[in-house]
Amino acid sequence: MRLRPILVIGLTLSLLGVGVPAWSQDDPKSCNDLMADGTPAYVMCRWMATPDQVEDIVRFWSNNDNQNMQAANPPTGYHADCSDPANTCPNDTPDSEAHGDGDPDVPGAEDGGTPECANGDQCFVDPSEVSKQDLAKAEKTTGGQAVKAAASNGMRVWIDTELADDWKAGKLDEAVKELAPLAYQDGVVGVRFATQLGYNQTFTDADELDKFVAEASAALRKTLPGKRLAAHTVMPVFGCGANDACKTAMTEKYPLLNPDRVGAWLAKGQLDQLALDSGTDYSTWKIDTATAQRNQWIQVRAHAWDAYAQIAAEDASFAAAQPSQDAAQPSQDATKAITARIATPLQDAGASSVTLWTRWQDQQGQVHRAYGEKWGANATWDQLKKLTAVHARLATIYDPANPEADQATDLKNLSAVFGQVLIHV
Template identity: 50%
Template structure:
């Protein structure tokens, strides 16, 4: 094909307009007034050249054109008239659209197994109840105002006043198991609280699959997570969804005997099952507990530190962070009546349970239990009685650099002093709080 002068000039102009680097041999002249080669570094390859799209004085003129007279030209400017082809006009030929209305085909953004959320699913067995109408989940302004006046609503306001980012912490597994009516009512209650100012998201289950009397099979676990996610996204649009669980097999590392035993003992905490919650898009955050780290791995001579390292290696290898926010969760710093750790012990534990997951890129945030009550009624705290400081708390206050990544849980129904005072104290160390609203 002949390449004449006109084509050469046209190609060069196009490259210049696009700001594309062209070989030096193609430059028209080293003395080109639009050349900006002098701005290139000394190590710039010889085949790269620089040409001004608009020189500084020209750029100023362009800016002034649009800004002068209080932006008159900008206000007068409008989109170009659309080019419309009327297929009904005689003599006009328009292509026929094949398979109109079909989704999920090649080149379509929808997956092949896409299910229209507006169409009720077929229940198994047929005729059963397995679908909650999204319209029945919507909450009105009156319900939102009423929620603000509840104890939980006032606690949310207190947390916001303390400068904390707030998540709702609840458990929907028992409500889901109880049936559609109770589940729908609880979802609406949570949605009304989630509509309060400053609420970032909802954690709808904790320790899912571990000693859980409500969820007994993998199929139930998947169905619960899917149903809870679907209902909450309809009732509380825009709020992030989270759940908390653990994966005992992760702590085993490459020890096959350990993995086999954990798989038998905790079938509802299998890596692939827990991973399905993440990769399905049902949740936006998953918190992995370190509750089994310690004596649980002793039979295989795996230390707590090794088990934790193994866990985060597995999380990274599975790329869960590509699908959802990954958080570490730990209660090690608490003790009955208050943390009994010395300053040195606390610093060492913080390095292992807080710093390590963050530094290893296993977790993006760390949730530390700061106060909780066991089955015997004993209160475990990081702080002492009446919010008294402990060496452990003092060590935590030094973590300013990672404070945005630190969260804790708080139950306003069981305050240490009072809700406002407790939350103000929490804000000394943590930037986020999971407020129990169950």
Template identity: 55%
Template sequence: MTKRKILIVGLVLALLGIVAPASAHAQPARPCEDLPPGTPSFVVCTWLATPEEAAEIARFWLGNDGENMKAADPNPGKFGVCEGITCNTEGDGVAHEIGDPDVPEATDDEGKPECAQGETCYTDPDEISQADVEKAALTPAGQSTKNATGTGLRTWIDTELSDDWKNGKLAEAVKRVGALAAQPGVVGIRFATQLGYDSRAFASAEELEKFVTETSAALREALPGKKLAVHTVLPVLGCGADEACKGELAKKYPLLNPDAFGAFLAKSLIDQLGLDNGHLATEYAAWKIDAVTAQRNQSIEIRAKSWDAYGHIAAEDATFTAAGSSALTEEQATKAITERVVAPLQSDAAESVVLWTRWQAADGTVHRVLGEKLADNATWGQLRKLAAVKPRLATIYDPATPEVDVTSDLKKLAEVFGQVYLRAE
């Protein structure tokens, strides 16, 4: 055998971990050769075997017509023990060729029925199949998702899973909305809105935490890689240093503990926490804290808690809408944008801002930013000037109640916003 052949065989055997018992152990770090000047001293070369050692390994295994190789024991595997013509192995005791149908009622290691050739394979009823995704794509919500991503909008599915969880139907709901979230271009799911604001929804903080934990786990399993978000209100954050304000609001909203929601981020149960600002103008009147001060207090608290180290904070606001349409002048709209959009972003209290652009009250009155049939106005014109932060601006859209039609509506929203939360039941 030539030296070159021995060298090559030895290297292959060494890489496979087949070494001589005594002399072919992995070598410690050795100085590297031909490194450029200035290479740090901690850079070392670790060799599995030098060329000389590789040749020795090859001679060990190939000498005497491969005597050592032939005598080596194989890696022990999982084999049946046969006595005579009867083999004590799992199955029906009959030898089968590759490609034969499976043994009737055979199961895999997890106890699930195996798939026989020519038959329909077993599928977990809780899993989201490709058929589920394709079926969801044909629904109105699925078509809306396609339209949204087609306009370049970063798309979320916005839903409410708390009732499904309480009714023991979480798995069904995850499969339903998960098929929508699995559509191309969808970032993730926001699975709860105003979480904990209505204390009647959950009996205790422990129950609320259990809901978030179990729902997050179910969604993570069904949709690996998708982002998860919740929306809430945390009035205590607007009190600043006023202890009386903090104490009163903590009693009024027992489930809205900022530390609990911060833990959801820290534990990676959610990736985004949306904080509503709708209460800022009215909640603190007893302590003479105006909306601007409350906003500033909340921003300071958010920065102090370093929530952005664990996830994404979104500020949510509906004050730009009005019955019929926004009636703000350019000056008024600019002031509102400065306070409600620019301030949270500049203060690093939020990475994005979610603005409501259309919603319908219980009496049927439609509140809009735009005019009817997507007519422009002063407020929309001022919002359109925020092109520099467009990727950070988001809105909420319900495809079940379009202003004109889904395609036209989403195209118009894409003039101002870079993201959209699509409502889905």
């Protein structure tokens, strides 16, 4: 099923060369001339009110000491006299009776009522059903201590886990139930339940992938009502832009990553946030990294994914293999990287947030860091700490099982840059 806003139809028509007169360059409200050189033809700009019209609008409301503004009132609307026998008024209450605290919400319900699905099954798990013993036990785990440390430093916390293997093993419900006490810790706002969806080798069949997303989302919604759900993937075809040869090659190489399929996860409400990596190598088609990133975010906007969920940019390039502070990037290189990897997605591409990998270990055992070893001086980290204006929009991933120093020290330092953290468990 293609689930796209009507606006995308106009963009598609432009992309296919079908004329849309109201959006043409001859349109007096067109502002296409303000867009940068090289902007794709299907990206349109149109004034809601031209600068001249804005002056007239301001003048209308401000003349005579704002008389028109003061005289403006909302419409009074239509009021029906329900005491008049000639009028029929709707009755919105189930039984027309007031209910006190503790009274059943629906006929037959007890103890205040329990929401039920149409088939009679319980649609959610009451948080009170997670025992105090389980909550206390989860708090003492490595992950629980990391959650506590992050929350105490003012960070919004996500639990970062992988449920795909549990689902394939038929143990999804058990895995979600085990996760619940940790997800209910103070400060946890949501769960990221999968990474590299459709990009890695976990799923080889599109229907299987869709079924996993649907069932994992449903299980988490039921067990963790109110918690936000997230996933991570890569959209290689988006980086191709208008290069048909590239798009064909990426579609063949990554058949599960169909934009309509991924968009349907968002439109159906199965995800509240989707993190997108920066793609893959496009050098075969002479597409550099900056151009591929720009192409990707243009496609995200064209597909209107941000209308359904938060779209985050994810990047591991800040974490470099640097055994000592002498190998740190010069300040100017760090500033350039921040502009390309953080400022551009947030300001121009419309990403709601940016998730940076600040520490990870490769297959050779080499540790990659965005900061100095044992929190030593580092030009990149010094530049990142200056981004106070976007602090709330920056997130990182932290593995409590592999600390840089210790959890308290690590999370205190991370909170200086990041307003959000994904605790990996």
